[in-house]
Amino acid sequence: MKKKKKQTFIILLLLVILSFLLLLNDTLGHENDKRTYNISIITTGKNSESLMIMKQGIDQAASEMNVDISFVTLSEDNNAVEQTELITREIKNKADAIIISPVDYEKMAEPIESAMKIVPIILIESTVKSHNALQSISCDNYKLGVSLGEEMIRNGKTNSDVAIIKNNLENSSVKERYDGFMSVMKNTKNKCVFWEFSGDTQLIYHNEAKAFLEYNDIDAVVTFDSDILEGFAQAKKDLSSVNKEKKSIQIYGTGSTSKIISFLEDKVISATAIQNEFNIGYLAVKSAVYKINRKSMENSNISSTVINIKNMYSDENQKLLFPFVR
């Protein structure tokens, strides 16, 4: 009888303790949900205009997931050393995760791999050379290059002189676009002229593009960088007011800054290939949060499309091109 009493006592006591733990866990669990994350985003350059849309995606995700974003731009475009320093600085600043768009496929590989051991790192747009298959949140850049090439063919440039600007090929996304584009060019009778800018400021782009267009007789220009695209467009616009002939030069590129769009509307740019940057920003933050919590996220594809003057105001494309200003 006494033993039995003791048994019931112990069982009941355990029950009480269990329910108490349940209660405690419940309240603690709720507090856990409210954790804020500090996530740093390191870009490839100083120009944040091209990142406008991506930033909106980032902000949207940040407000949904309780994230404090610190946006870090480089003082100089595509500077690998500076980017490496910034990674270390952000780690020191106790970032929970770092979202980075690597400037160089090879040079950034080592710093990113070592940083990865300390904090979760999410790559966007480009990737780095690594033994681990590092997933980068980006559209299929090769396909984007292919689409751009196909658009060019659709516009009748199958037997023309095409200038290809090879800047930033150390950046994997640019490289993939380039490869995609070149794979289309191989099957055409287009004569490819390769060119590389020596500087990396807007002014240099503009001047060099102007000089290049003035002294070369070419039918089309292809670039895989939005800044250079802007430079060429501006140069073409300037030149065509003097020389009507230059108006027929077709300019193809990537990016969707409002300047590019207005050039597109003015028919200065023939087509631009864009990716859904809003999604990149949103998914980057989302996967960073998932990685902090050690959850796995399914890969989602970022859509990309080629925009020209005819389709730019279609329902889908205007949603891609013109994000809501908040």
Added chain:
Amino acid sequence: MQNLIKSKIQKIIKRCRDTSIQHIISVSFTVISVVGMVTVGGALSLRFINSTEYMVSENNKSMLDQVNLNLDSYLRNMMKVSDATYYSAIKKKDLAIESIDKEMNLLYETNKDSLISICVFSEDGDVLSASPLGQLKGSVNPSKSEWFSKALTKKENLHFSTPHVQNLFVDPDYKYRWVVSLSRAVEITNNKKATSGVLLVDINFSGIEQICKNVNVGKSGYVYLVDREGEIIYHPRQQLIYSDLIEENNKEASNYEDGNHTETFQGEKRLVTIKTVGYTGWKIVGVMPMADITSDYEQISTFAIFIMVFAIFILVFLNMFVSSRIANPIKSLEKCVKKLENGVKDVNISISGSYEVQHLGTAIRSMVNQMHTLMDNIMTEQESKRKSELDALQAQINPHFLYNTLDSIIWMIENENYDGAIIMVTALARLFRISLSKGKNIITVRDEIEHARNYLTIQNIRYKNKFTYSIETDEKTLDFASIKLIVQPLIENAIYHGMEFMGGDGEILVKTYSKENDLYIDVIDNGLGMLQEIADTLLTSESKIEKKSSGIGLKNVNERIQLYFGKNYGVEIYSEPDEGTTISIHMPGVDFYEMKKKGELR
């Protein structure tokens, strides 16, 4: 199967029957309290859930009403701008002669915050007037736009478009704004000719956004706006929907009636509140995940469960305590009784617990005490019975009497009085037969009287007719039962104490009769007698007078009767000096043969 269940139930019932009182009390109290707690808790939480759901849905409804009010007044304001432009500017003026720019600029300036532009187009899509003044983009053809064609097809109505990018005018800052176009067909007087045109008011989308943005519907709820066809006009995560990152149930929502609905979308149960905006046919949709409501319940229910478990825990102990308080005295009492059952003599019966149990204890204690005294009494009674029977047995063969009688017989034979000797011997033989009577203690009155007669016969001869005797018997009494050898000692007493000094005229009368169903046997003599006071003491105190008799005197007779039949019966002595003594035996009138049948004889 059924049998199995039946047997199981029976087993349980049996076990219940066999369990202790403490167990029954504690278990049943606990079961009742647990059931009570669970029912009360469940009912309360159900009530809570119901009222919360009701409150939440009502709250959502009023929230949407507020949004509707704001949105309605906003849109009405825009419609007023359109009306004002049309009725006070376009209708009044001939556009070929006069300009309406001034009026339009005024309207634009006053509503600058919520407008992007006001334009008037001709039937072919040419800009007739616009405010702010802008250069139409070369690539744009307004007449191909949806708002343009819609306005012309349904002339009497105002049309609200879905949000789109305003791409009509050249903007030096390369800004592209999202607008909702309010278009209508207008009649334009141009050179005194009435032609039709389109008036366009581009509403700044951010104005609509502002109205819907800061509406809080629960923790993670939100409000969105769809048009008649279910196209999204505003959604807090609009860009995500446009980017296919998330989906919204907007097509379904446009088919809902106004009010509250519950739907399951992408595996999530949610409360959807719909409100239709006047004129436009837009619908404000308030979405609130059920999880928002239920997460509160969960917290509350875990808390309630905790409280419940805690209360049950305390109740169980309280029950155990109470039941032990009730049961322990009963149990100790039961233990004492068990001891008694096992024959332990000196049991200290515990008296504790509640009043009832205490009472039981005292009652049992006094009962036990009484039982003990009764048992003692029985033992002493038995003892004395045995002793008196032994005494009676001795009386059967009183050697002195036998020796005297035989002496008399010898003497008679020597004197050749053979007849007398024969009478004597016959009487003696009969006397002894009856006094033995197969060892039975109870005989008929007939035999008892016969025994007395034989005794009297012998004694009468021995005392040479010093006295006379007579026996009167009532026929009715002869078959009654009587204790053996009770009359003879009385006769003996009468002879010794009454007759010896009488000198020939002593008389002894033995009389049996029944009165009020009782049997009386009187032995009456006319001897010396005594004071009634002395007679009364004969039965109680140890009297020395007895010594002279055969050893078994009155007292013995009295005791034996009382032992057999109880204190109500016995011997009574009535005496008066020089008058005589009457000794009356009083016994119940029981038929001997009936008694024999019942087996009450020993």
